[in-house]
Amino acid sequence: MKKRAEISANESISDSFEGLPTLSELATLTLRHWFFVLMVTAIFSGAFYIKSRFFATIRYEAKAIIMPKMSRSGSSMEMLLGQLGNLGATSGFLSGVNANTELQQFYRLLTTRQMAESAVEQEKSLKEIGDPIKFKDEESLKNNVISTTQNSLAVKIDSPVLELRFVANSPDLALVGVEAYLKALQFYLTNNIITQSKGAEVFIQERLADLNKSLDQVEVRLSNIRTGKISPATLGRSVQSEVKRTETEFTRLNQLLDLLTKQYELAKIESKRNDIMFLIIDHPIKPISPVGVPIGKFLFLGAFFGFILSMFFLVLRERGSLSKLFGV
Amino acid sequence: MADQDAHSRPVFSIDRMDSKKLLKIFIFVSLAAILTAVFSGQLFELARGLGNNSPKFRMDEDYFWGVLWALGLGAVIYALPLGRVEKIWLLIFWAFRCVITLGLMLFYEDFYSSLDSYGYLKRGILAQVDSGNFGGAGTQHLDQLLILTNHYLPIHSSYHAIKVIFSFIGLGAVFSIWRASVLFFEKENFRFFLILGFLPSLTFWSSVLGKDPVNFLGGSLYILGVAYFFKNKKNFAFFWILMGTAIACWVRIWSVALFFLPFLLAPIFREFFNRKIPIKSLIIPTLVILLGGFYLDSWLGPIIESFGREYLESLNRMSAGWDGGSTQDLIFNSWGAVLRFLPLGVFTALFRPLPFDVNNAFGILAGLENFILLLFTIRAVFKSSSLAWRDPSVLWCSSFILIWGLFYALVSYHNLGSAFRFHLQVLPFQLLLILFLNRQKSKILRVAELKL
Numbered sequence: 001m002k003k004r005a006e007i008s009a010n011e012s013i014s015d016s017f018e019g020l021p022t023l024s025e026l027a028t029l030t031l032r033h034w035f036f037v038l039m040v041t042a043i044f045s046g047a048f049y050i051k052s053r054f055f056a057t058i059r060y061e062a063k064a065i066i067m068p069k070m071s072r073s074g075s076s077m078e079m080l081l082g083q084l085g086n087l088g089a090t091s092g093f094l095s096g097v098n099a100n101t102e103l104q105q106f107y108r109l110l111t112t113r114q115m116a117e118s119a120v121e122q123e124k125s126l127k128e129i130g131d132p133i134k135f136k137d138e139e140s141l142k143n144n145v146i147s148t149t150q151n152s153l154a155v156k157i158d159s160p161v162l163e164l165r166f167v168a169n170s171p172d173l174a175l176v177g178v179e180a181y182l183k184a185l186q187f188y189l190t191n192n193i194i195t196q197s198k199g200a201e202v203f204i205q206e207r208l209a210d211l212n213k214s215l216d217q218v219e220v221r222l223s224n225i226r227t228g229k230i231s232p233a234t235l236g237r238s239v240q241s242e243v244k245r246t247e248t249e250f251t252r253l254n255q256l257l258d259l260l261t262k263q264y265e266l267a268k269i270e271s272k273r274n275d276i277m278f279l280i281i282d283h284p285i286k287p288i289s290p291v292g293v294p295i296g297k298f299l300f301l302g303a304f305f306g307f308i309l310s311m312f313f314l315v316l317r318e319r320g321s322l323s324k325l326f327g328v
Numbered sequence: 329m330a331d332q333d334a335h336s337r338p339v340f341s342i343d344r345m346d347s348k349k350l351l352k353i354f355i356f357v358s359l360a361a362i363l364t365a366v367f368s369g370q371l372f373e374l375a376r377g378l379g380n381n382s383p384k385f386r387m388d389e390d391y392f393w394g395v396l397w398a399l400g401l402g403a404v405i406y407a408l409p410l411g412r413v414e415k416i417w418l419l420i421f422w423a424f425r426c427v428i429t430l431g432l433m434l435f436y437e438d439f440y441s442s443l444d445s446y447g448y449l450k451r452g453i454l455a456q457v458d459s460g461n462f463g464g465a466g467t468q469h470l471d472q473l474l475i476l477t478n479h480y481l482p483i484h485s486s487y488h489a490i491k492v493i494f495s496f497i498g499l500g501a502v503f504s505i506w507r508a509s510v511l512f513f514e515k516e517n518f519r520f521f522l523i524l525g526f527l528p529s530l531t532f533w534s535s536v537l538g539k540d541p542v543n544f545l546g547g548s549l550y551i552l553g554v555a556y557f558f559k560n561k562k563n564f565a566f567f568w569i570l571m572g573t574a575i576a577c578w579v580r581i582w583s584v585a586l587f588f589l590p591f592l593l594a595p596i597f598r599e600f601f602n603r604k605i606p607i608k609s610l611i612i613p614t615l616v617i618l619l620g621g622f623y624l625d626s627w628l629g630p631i632i633e634s635f636g637r638e639y640l641e642s643l644n645r646m647s648a649g650w651d652g653g654s655t656q657d658l659i660f661n662s663w664g665a666v667l668r669f670l671p672l673g674v675f676t677a678l679f680r681p682l683p684f685d686v687n688n689a690f691g692i693l694a695g696l697e698n699f700i701l702l703l704f705t706i707r708a709v710f711k712s713s714s715l716a717w718r719d720p721s722v723l724w725c726s727s728f729i730l731i732w733g734l735f736y737a738l739v740s741y742h743n744l745g746s747a748f749r750f751h752l753q754v755l756p757f758q759l760l761l762i763l764f765l766n767r768q769k770s771k772i773l774r775v776a777e778l779k780l
Contacts, residue, residue: 040357047361051369061386154380158456165385167376293372293392301396302365308399312406312419 033314040310041303048302049295058290062174063165064182065282068102103157106185106278110155110164115184119153122187123180153181161281171287178284189277201267208260215253222246368395371430375488378438383450384487391430394488398426401496414503417518421525422499428528429495429535430488436690445537449487453478466539466579473542491537498534498541501548505756508548511555512721513763513771520763524756529697533752539579540752546576547753550587551760558721586735586753590727597723673737678729678754679705681744694748701758708765716765719772725761729754 029037109115154165166177224230225243372388379387405418437443447467450456452474474490483489502524509520524530534541553568569587576583679702683695716722732754740747 036353039354040361043354043357044361044364047358047365048368051362051365055366056369057373152377152380154385156383156385158383158454163385291386292376293388297389297392301368301392302361304396304399305364306361308403311403 029314037307037310037314040313041306044306044309045299045303048305049299052293052295052298056292057169059167059169059292060171060174060287060289061165061167061291062171062178062284062287063163063282064178064280064284065161065163066106066182066185066278066280067161068106068278103159103162106162107155107157109188110153110162110181110185115181115188116153118184118188119177119180122183123176153177166284167291175284175286182280182284185278201264204260204264204267208257208264211253211257211260215250215257218246218250218253222250371395375430375434378434381437381441381443381446382487383446383454383456384485387487390486391488393484393486394430394492397483397486397489397492398422398430401492402426405499413518414506414521417521417525418499418503421502422496424526425495425499425531425535426492428531429491433491433532433535445487445491448474448537449490453485453487453490465581469578470539470542487537491535494537494541495535497545498531501534501541501545502530504545504548504552505760508552508555509760509763511552511559512760513767517763520759523759527697527755529694529748530752530755533749536749538749540749542579543576543583544752546572546574546578546583547587548572548756549575551756554721554724582735586728586732589731590724593727593731594720594723597727598718598720669741670734670737673741674730674733676744677733677736677740677747677750678758680740680747686744690748691744694751698751701755704762705758708762712765713772715772716767719764719767722761722764725757725764728757729761732757 152167154167156163156165164178164181166174166181168174168177221230222243225239225246372391375391376386376388379390382390384390402419402422405415405422408415408418410418437445448470452471455475477483477490477493478485481493483493505524506521510516534544549568550572553565553570553572556562556568557565573584573587576587679698681691681695682699682702683692685691685695736747736750736754740750
């Protein structure tokens with residue numbers, strides 16, 4: 001405590017600016033010191049070079065840029081995404097996105113585990129290109145495809161487009177990865193749109209059957225009134241007014257039938273259409289050079305690190321023990 | 329004398345070393361270099377893998393510039409004309425900050441898919457169209473600052489590099505608070521310096537890419553200005569107070585009220601304490617406020633609410649504006665409810681999250697830290713002499729804390745996640761207040777000593 005108090009007293013505010021290890025001290029360094037600095041810098045840069053040149057994991061990256069087709073109504077996409085349910089939530093995106101733009105919806109779709117599984121299913125070669133990545137089983141392969149630390153798909157929104165990049169240990173796998181995802185996306189969207197339209201087609205068909213039945217009943221009732229099979233007493237009103245009412249209903253049901261028939265035709269067309277939900281602006285190509293920090297930069301980092309470390313070391317050694325330096 | 333001898337010595341004893349010693353150094357340096365190279369390679373891989381949530385691709389390359397800036401700014405600290413001890417500590421703090429900024433923060437960024445930092449990165453650095461909310465004027469100011477930074481500094485659009493620069497700003501703020509404490513207490517309390525430099529939440533939130541480090545710097549310069557004010561150095565005082573206020577207002581406009589209201593409130597407190605009313609009697613006004621809240625509801629409620637309904641709605645809107653991961657529901661139906669809520673709200677803003685409030689890694693750490701802070705505050709308040717409460721520095725500091733608490737009560741309660749971040753603004757004031765209250769009686773500043 002006493003020592004601390006002494007140091008504290010010695011190192012008062014005004015004194016603390018005196019006798020500092022400032023840059024001027026560099027002038028007092030001898031040739032031998034500079035040799036030391038050079039040696040440390042060279043050793044560090046050498047170590048960094050060897051690491052990046054011979055022991056670094058080489059990775060390749062294939063990319064594709066897609067743009068959602070805006071003519072498609074957003075509501076249908078929302079319905080599709082509603083089907084994802086918890087899958088969307090597991091992707092961790094529900095909390096972060098506030099606007100329901102199509103880009104964000106695509107992002108959500110692409111970052112689900114279901115999409116990763118579908119990609120593996122779509123592109124069987126993902127399983128075959130096992131070297132240098134060795135998948136133990138199907139599950140580890142799926143994990144790897146969406147993993148954040150290994151070979152994975154990364155999706156970024158750069159409005160109005162979406163960029164997909166797949167990083168892998170080989171150029172082939174990188175390309176296959178992106179293509180698999182694009183196919184999986186297309187498959188998913190198309191499959192679900194057709195399912196939806198098929199659902200609509202069946203629904204309208206059932207309504208049409210009901211309508212035809214009602215129409216038949218009204219027609220029979222009308223002919224019965226006209227032919228006198230139903231007595232005026234049971235009608236509870238005049239025959240003319242009942243005929244008029246039934247005729248009006250008949251006309252309304254006929255109009256409804258026309259409308260539903262048109263809807264039915266459209267639903268049938270929709271259910272058979274294999275529509276494109278997004279445009280691929282930049283198609284993926286096989287990467288020719290690896291990605292990552294270039295060797296030159298790595299070398300520079302090592303040299304810089306070595307230089308700074310050696311300079312600090314010189315000053316620390318010159319100033320004596322660390323405890324004295326810290327003053328505590 | 330011994331120090332002078334040390335200066336007269338040759339800079340480094342390498343001159344006297346023989347070849348054996350040099351060989352040993354060579355082997356040691358080589359091993360260190362190999363380990364560093366392997367470690368940094370792994371670190372780059374980690375940065376790439378954990379950076380998937382970022383709006384940028386190839387985060388390993390981005391990380392490279394971050395590391396380079398961290399080293400460069402370390403060298404800048406070395407070259408600064410500062411005291412030797414301070415400089416060494418600053419270098420250690422900087423190393424600690426780099427571990428957090430370039431290490432632990434990667435996991436935080438991987439955990440949260442949507443962060444404010446990414447919005448700044450998108451708009452300010454990558455110049456992308458952001459479909460989300462742009463926020464207020466402060467957000468736009470920061471966007472513009474980032475555009476300029478990216479244009480004039482060689483950061484190569486690197487997210488990690490800009491984060492490191494912001495962390496450096498945070499370190500500058502820590503240094504300002506430390507120098508202010510030296511002025512306040514007229515001695516170098518290195519324990520306080522260590523607390524400032526190693527406090528996890530302070531280090532973390534003053535290292536993120538966002539408004540917090542800038543606002544923190546503004547606040548710290550303001551504290552430095554006030555410290556000069558208490559030392560009767562008016563020119564320095566006004567310069568630093570205005571500088572601090574300008575910087576803080578640039579990102580959060582309401583800082584001007586936060587910084588200047590304590591000067592108005594402190595004299596009221598002084599009068600209160602000069603009448604020698606014991607601190608414990610504060611319990612009665614608190615109860616009056618609480619009961620008043622209930623009465624406002626039943627008697628005056630309808631009258632006041634008919635005037636204030638619109639403001640109440642804006643209050644609810646403001647509170648709901650800070651949604652996030654740790655959101656709590658908070659809707660006020662009356663002004664009485666607002667009044668009743670305030671004590672809890674102020675406490676939440678100042679000391680929550682406490683342990684078990686937020687059950688994730690960040691929440692637990694912040695909870696522990698807040699719990700310790702609360703204990704120290706309670707201890708300081710109960711151990712303080714009545715004379716201490718008449719000390720202008722205590723009055724100023726406690727006024728600031730109270731006003732800040734009232735300002736942030738709603739937001740902090742509504743979103744405890746935001747409370748983490750916002751707490752950074754008031755944390756140095758809370759630490760200083762503990763120190764002020766623990767001050768020996770003979771050291772207590774009297775109003776008469778100030779030449780106003």
